[in-house]
Amino acid sequence: MFLIKRLIPLLFFFLQAMQLMAQGNDGVTEVTLKVMPGLQFDVVRFTVKPGALVKLSFTNTDDMSHNLLITKPGKRLAVVNAALQLEEKGPAMNYIPKSSDVLWSVPILSPEQTKSLSFKAPLQAGAYPYVCTYPGHGFVMYGVMYVNAEGKMPELKNDPNIPPARQEDKLADAGKHDMHHAHQQEMPKADHPYATVPPYLYRIFMEDASPAAIAVSLPQNLSYCWDAGVCRLRYAWKGGFVDNTALWKGHADATAKIIGTIFYRDKTTYPLRVGDPDAIPVTEYKGYRLVEKYPEFHYTLNGIDVYELILPKEDGKGLVRKFRIPDANKEVWFAANLHDEAVTYEASAGNWDHEKLRLNPQQAREFTLIMTSYPLVYSRKK
Amino acid sequence: MKLKTLACLVILFFISAVPADDKKAKEAYTVENIPMPEGLTSETGGIDFLPDGRLVACFIRGEVMIYNPKSRQWTLFAEGLHEPLGIMAVSNSEVLVMQRPELTRIKDTDGDGKADVYEKVTDDFGLSGNYHEFNYGPVKDKKGNLFIALNTASPGGAVRPEIRGKFNPLGRDLQTGLYEMYAVVPYRGWVMKVTPDGKLHPYASGMRSPNGLGFDQEGNLFVTDNQSDWVETSTLYHVKEGNFYGHPASLVWNKNWPAKNPFALPINELEQLRTKAAVLFPQGIMANSPSQPLCDVTAGKFGPFKGQLFIGEMNRDRIVRVMLEKVGGELQGACIPFIDGHGLRKGNNRLAFAPDGSLWVGQIAFGWSGDLGIQRIVYNGTPPADVYTMTLTKDGFDLSFTQPMNKTEAMNPDNYKFRHYYYKYQRKAKNEGADNSRQLDVQDVAITGIKLSSDQKKVSIKLSALKPGYVYELKLGNLSSKEGTPLANKLICYTLNKLLNN
Numbered sequence: 001m002f003l004i005k006r007l008i009p010l011l012f013f014f015l016q017a018m019q020l021m022a023q024g025n026d027g028v029t030e031v032t033l034k035v036m037p038g039l040q041f042d043v044v045r046f047t048v049k050p051g052a053l054v055k056l057s058f059t060n061t062d063d064m065s066h067n068l069l070i071t072k073p074g075k076r077l078a079v080v081n082a083a084l085q086l087e088e089k090g091p092a093m094n095y096i097p098k099s100s101d102v103l104w105s106v107p108i109l110s111p112e113q114t115k116s117l118s119f120k121a122p123l124q125a126g127a128y129p130y131v132c133t134y135p136g137h138g139f140v141m142y143g144v145m146y147v148n149a150e151g152k153m154p155e156l157k158n159d160p161n162i163p164p165a166r167q168e169d170k171l172a173d174a175g176k177h178d179m180h181h182a183h184q185q186e187m188p189k190a191d192h193p194y195a196t197v198p199p200y201l202y203r204i205f206m207e208d209a210s211p212a213a214i215a216v217s218l219p220q221n222l223s224y225c226w227d228a229g230v231c232r233l234r235y236a237w238k239g240g241f242v243d244n245t246a247l248w249k250g251h252a253d254a255t256a257k258i259i260g261t262i263f264y265r266d267k268t269t270y271p272l273r274v275g276d277p278d279a280i281p282v283t284e285y286k287g288y289r290l291v292e293k294y295p296e297f298h299y300t301l302n303g304i305d306v307y308e309l310i311l312p313k314e315d316g317k318g319l320v321r322k323f324r325i326p327d328a329n330k331e332v333w334f335a336a337n338l339h340d341e342a343v344t345y346e347a348s349a350g351n352w353d354h355e356k357l358r359l360n361p362q363q364a365r366e367f368t369l370i371m372t373s374y375p376l377v378y379s380r381k382k
Numbered sequence: 383m384k385l386k387t388l389a390c391l392v393i394l395f396f397i398s399a400v401p402a403d404d405k406k407a408k409e410a411y412t413v414e415n416i417p418m419p420e421g422l423t424s425e426t427g428g429i430d431f432l433p434d435g436r437l438v439a440c441f442i443r444g445e446v447m448i449y450n451p452k453s454r455q456w457t458l459f460a461e462g463l464h465e466p467l468g469i470m471a472v473s474n475s476e477v478l479v480m481q482r483p484e485l486t487r488i489k490d491t492d493g494d495g496k497a498d499v500y501e502k503v504t505d506d507f508g509l510s511g512n513y514h515e516f517n518y519g520p521v522k523d524k525k526g527n528l529f530i531a532l533n534t535a536s537p538g539g540a541v542r543p544e545i546r547g548k549f550n551p552l553g554r555d556l557q558t559g560l561y562e563m564y565a566v567v568p569y570r571g572w573v574m575k576v577t578p579d580g581k582l583h584p585y586a587s588g589m590r591s592p593n594g595l596g597f598d599q600e601g602n603l604f605v606t607d608n609q610s611d612w613v614e615t616s617t618l619y620h621v622k623e624g625n626f627y628g629h630p631a632s633l634v635w636n637k638n639w640p641a642k643n644p645f646a647l648p649i650n651e652l653e654q655l656r657t658k659a660a661v662l663f664p665q666g667i668m669a670n671s672p673s674q675p676l677c678d679v680t681a682g683k684f685g686p687f688k689g690q691l692f693i694g695e696m697n698r699d700r701i702v703r704v705m706l707e708k709v710g711g712e713l714q715g716a717c718i719p720f721i722d723g724h725g726l727r728k729g730n731n732r733l734a735f736a737p738d739g740s741l742w743v744g745q746i747a748f749g750w751s752g753d754l755g756i757q758r759i760v761y762n763g764t765p766p767a768d769v770y771t772m773t774l775t776k777d778g779f780d781l782s783f784t785q786p787m788n789k790t791e792a793m794n795p796d797n798y799k800f801r802h803y804y805y806k807y808q809r810k811a812k813n814e815g816a817d818n819s820r821q822l823d824v825q826d827v828a829i830t831g832i833k834l835s836s837d838q839k840k841v842s843i844k845l846s847a848l849k850p851g852y853v854y855e856l857k858l859g860n861l862s863s864k865e866g867t868p869l870a871n872k873l874i875c876y877t878l879n880k881l882l883n884n
Contacts, residue, residue, distance in 0.1 A: 037538060038749045063538060063561065065815030084698055087873050088801070088855055090666045091821060111813045134817070135666045136697025136751040139728060192445060193419040194458055202444060203464035203483060210546050211509035212483035214462075228483060229509070229546040248423070248443060251749025253513045253539040287486070287501035295500075 028053045029121075033130075033143075035062035038251045041130070044143035044162040047151045048121045057116045060109035066132045067094050068106040070117075070145065075101035076129035080138030095133045108134065121147050127161045140165075191248075199293045204244060205255045208265075209234045212285075215256055216295060217241040220316035223260065231283035231299040233310065235265040236319055238376060263373040264319070264343055268335045272323075274301050275330035277356055304328065318343070318372040325364045332364035333357065342374040410685060410766035410870065413725040416742075416756040419447060419456040424754045426744030428469030428479070429734045437736070439756065440466035440479055442748055446488065446497070449756075451736070460488045460497040467593075468519045468530070468732075480517050480530055483509060483546075485576065506582040507532055507574065508547025508567025512539040514591075515570060521595045523603070528576040529585065531592035531605060534563040534631050541566060553634045555645035561812055562611045562645070563590050564631050571632025573605055573621055587636060588627035588656065589619075593731070594674035598706075599689050602713065606672040606693060609665050612652075614805035614819045616672050617659035618693070618704060620713045625657040628807065645809070653807055660713045661704055662805065662853055662877045665819035668717055671696035671750075675704065676733040676741075683739020685761045686770060686784045692720060692741065694730035696752055699723065701730060701743070701759070705771045710880035716772040718874040727753035767863040768870045770839075772856070776882050778831075778845040779854070785863040786838035793834055797859030798843055800827040802852040802878075827854070838864060850881050 029052050034042040042061075048054050058068050071079045082097035083090065094107035103122075106115045122128065124147070131142040144161035146153050153159070157167045198217040206213040210229025217223050224236040239260010246254035270280045281301035288295040296309040307324040325332060334357040336345060345352075348368040350359035359367055418424045425442035432438055437449040438459065446460035446469065459477070468480035475490040484505035488497045509515060514536030520528040535541070535554075547567040554564035565571045573592060575585040591608035598604065602620055609616040613628045626633065630652055633644040644652075663669040673694035678687050691704040700722050706715035729745035729752025736742055741759040746752050770782045791797060803821035810818070831844035848854075858872040 039751055060815075063816045065818050088664070088667050088857060091819070092824075095666065108815070108818075110815050110818060113813075136670055136728070140747075140751050191421065191423045192443065192461070193422040193447070193456070194461075201462040203462055203481065205464075205511060205542075208544075210544050211511035211542055212464075212505065212546055228505075229544075244443075249749050250425075250442070250747075251513070253511070285484075285502055285505060287499070289500070290498045 028055050028118075030054075031056045031145075033058045033068070035060055035066055035141075037062065038249070039064075039132070039137050039141040040163065040166070041132075041141060041143045044166045045146065045153060045159065046143075047146040047148065047153055049149055049151070050121060050123045050125055050147055052121045053118070054121050055116055055118045057114060058106050058109065059114040060111050063111055065108045065110065065134055066137065066141070067096065067108045067134060068117075068130055069096060069102050069133055070104045070119075070128055070130045072101045072103060073126040073128055076131050076138070076142055080131060080133055083133035083138065084135060090135065095135065097133075103128070121145075125149070129161060198241075199295075201295055202242065202244065202256065203228070204242070205247065206234075206242075207255050207258070214288075214295070215242050216310070218294075218310070218312040218319075220312040220314070221260070222312045222316060222319065223258075224310060224319065226295075226297060226310070228285045228297075230270075231285050231297075231301075232271060233266055233308075233321070235262050236373075237262040238316070238373075263375050264341075264371065267337045267341070271335050272301055272306065273333040273335065273356070274304060274328075277331075277333045277335075277353075277358070313370060313372065317376040318370065321369045321371065322366075323364075323369070324366050328361040328364035330361060332359045332361070334359070334369065344372045344374065346370040346372070408764050408867070409724075410762060410764050410768075411721055411724065412760050412762060413721070414758045414760060416449065416758055417454060418755050422447070422456075424756065425746045425748050426732055426754075426756060427465070427467040427746065429732045429742055429744040429756065430469050430471040430477070431734055431736055432471045432474050434474050435737045436474075437734070437742060437756075438469060438471055438477055439744060440469045442466070442746065446477065446479060448495075457495060459490070459495070460500070465516070467516055470520050470522065470528075478503065478520055478528070480519050482515075482517060485517075485520060485528070485530055503528075503580060504576050504582045505546075507569050508545065508549075510535055510545045510549075510567045510570075511542025512536060514539055514563070515567075516591070516593070518593055519595050520576070521597060521603075523597065524601055526578045529573060529595055529603060530576065531573045531589060531595055532570050533591050533593070534565050534571045534589070534629065536563060537561050550634050552641065552643055553631050555643060557643075557646075558812065561816075562631070562810075563629065565634065569632065569635045571629055572635060573603075575623075584635065584637075585623055586621045586625045586627065587632040588625075588629050589632065590629040594672065594693070596675035596677060596691065598677045598691065599679060604660070604675045604691065606675055607659075608671055609817060609819055611810040611816065613659070613807060615665040616663040616669055618661040618663070618672070618675060618691075618717075619657070620660045622657070626655045627659075628652070628656045649808055656807065658879055659877065660706060660879075661715055661717050662875070663702065663717055664821070664853060664855065664875055665817065667855075667873070668719070668875055669693070669695040669697070669700065669702050670817065672702065673731045674733050676735070678735075680735050680739040683761065684735065684741055686765055686768075687720075692733060693717075694733055694743065696729050696731060696746070696750070698728055699726045701726065701733075701741075707771075707773050709774055709882060712880060714774075714877055714879045716874050716876040718769055718772075719871045721759060722871070724759075726757060726759070727755065729753040766870045767861075767867040769858075769874055772874055772876050774848075774876070774878065774882055775842065778829075778843045778848070779856075779876065780840055780842050781856075782840045783863070785865070785867065787834070787841070788862050788864055788866075789834060789838060791859075791861050792838065792841050793832055794859070795829045795832055797861055798829055798832070798841075799857040799859070800829065800843075800845060800854060801825060802827050802849065802854050804852045821853075823852075848878065848881060850878055852878050854878055 128145040201216040212229035242256040286298040309322040311320040349363035444463040464482035485503040487501040489499040512535035516533040519530035553566040590610040594606040630644040703720035731746040732744035803824040828846040833842040854876040861869040
């Protein structure tokens, strides 16, 4: 399954390359360019032979306006800046400056519009940039046409003529990603000005949670997702915390990717009840305080303050949840799906009544629940 | 022969080098790069100055960091925040940060220089999980109210299976509007007021991407908005309570809104509901993505533009300056580049004045065009030759300059090229570029008279006609001051909403 997944992009890349290099019966090199979200041409480089007839077909597959200019070698930035200098003349000129540095151009296209350019490739070998000069786009939205008899291109990751982000294109990087999957515990580069030593957290978009989720990395390779939208622990996993790569690109929907295996999910309607064991309380998130770097969440249940601190079980096989309800004046219940959870609970106080831990107000002021995950215990034994 | 050539080159070098240095020394403003902490992806979401003069900045991957300009050292203050896009210093140990899920008060309570308390100030607004629901602010008024702004969602993204807040499908036109920005959770597209008791109140609607809030010295609230599927070019709004500013999606969160599709309203009905922008930033000409407006409160430390607004621009190396005047009871006015081509980068997202009067600029790209890092613009004490104000008269405009101008040049009508155009308020046709922006009725406007004041600082220009609802774009020629300093910026756009005699 994984192999196929990895082969598909390669196959796609190969097909695309074949299509790009397609030499029609009439000897015309046909090139098809589209736009990807985030101000990028889908194809950032191709080769043609000197003097070849080229038909470049450009379709604007984005929701913004784009043009396309092919410039003399080394003249991309000069042309981008000349387009900016057009100022009030820019819109009427499609942001195409009158300059001998511009060899060919496609005017501004609306979404889903296609226009073609037919030209004879330069006789002089070189790297001929293509770029969108709509104001602001030209600094990131570009590619390169290599003209040479041998059809040569530099190595993708060292190609200075394509946007830096594309040098690490997944297609070219397939081999490296194989390695990555083999070592699933390996953490992606976080790019912070400090070392990320557990415990630490990210407020971030996560699967199976509200959009106000908090991912917390604990020692012992444990992590959990606490949801500030609904004031509860959602799930916990063992492994390497999260990969935020997709999120940190910006400009598209994404969630943090969990690295590891989820060993616990809270499947109750809501775990804590106040006064009435069957009534789901109204919750309000208040914030958190760091207690020796561990977040202690603060929220209210029907207006009563609750503090929840989650620590790793020292043997790495579960979580230690410390609750404080300093103003508890009614009985408090903690609900669990004991019959369909592979988790054992050890409570510092209270009595189990069916599937709920029952605590009197005195006990509810401070209690601890130790949750041991049977799958983790089992996998350790193995 | 060779030696002679070399000697000539050496002489040429010195001849050219001396005036170049001299010219640099005479520049009114210079741009400096601030060294950024190692390992930081410096996508700047917000900057402000602490009372003790240190800079506090938040970055999109969740860090809040403090920079000491004296030691040039960065320290970490807080971490783990969700796309923070605004920061306000409260004290040397406390800041407010606008992050994705909430407005948060972050405090260092044990004095170790690092935050330990993250308190929610308000999260009383919806999240659909769409990547484009950015949140901006806060700014504070004189009564202690905070203002934040909530971005609409992008049709390029989705609503997550689990959301926060009430869902209202009328905030998105599913009949024909799949390409429009939308607001299916409260209060997307709104500017909100947080009263000192922590309660969140809907304040004004009709925004698309209000990436910038600021007050002027008189306490007027301004918000910039991005060019959009309804308003054809980017705007500076003078925001007042209860007003609607043009993007219909947010109307569904007005508590008096009937259960109907705001997208289906005839354009003239929306037009009547709408408050126009005080200033339009012509797309592709002045700015494509204006950001935070910041009033010059430096009392001259930053040069001659006291009380005017400086506005970041994301798409190029530009800060825009805005000068406003009250006409017919409403603010309107002109925009002009403030700094181009001086080494400022793109992605100019956040602005703050340092105690020394320098203007600090935080930059961002985050998947769009832009740059990373923080720069600082310093006024060197040499006054620029620049337009100071552009004001409307009964039959044209008065341009006042920061310096007395060269008389011959100033009196030459060829140095003033006016044209006008307008932007129609309309629903964008499907498959039209989201950033497509049409200037309509583009026409040159003839100059019928020029007068220079006796102090040579004000030029009064008479025009053949003045039409309300138009942008009056003025391209200035080779003007220079009496002392020979060339004019710093030559393109100026006045948004003429109202005539003087109306």
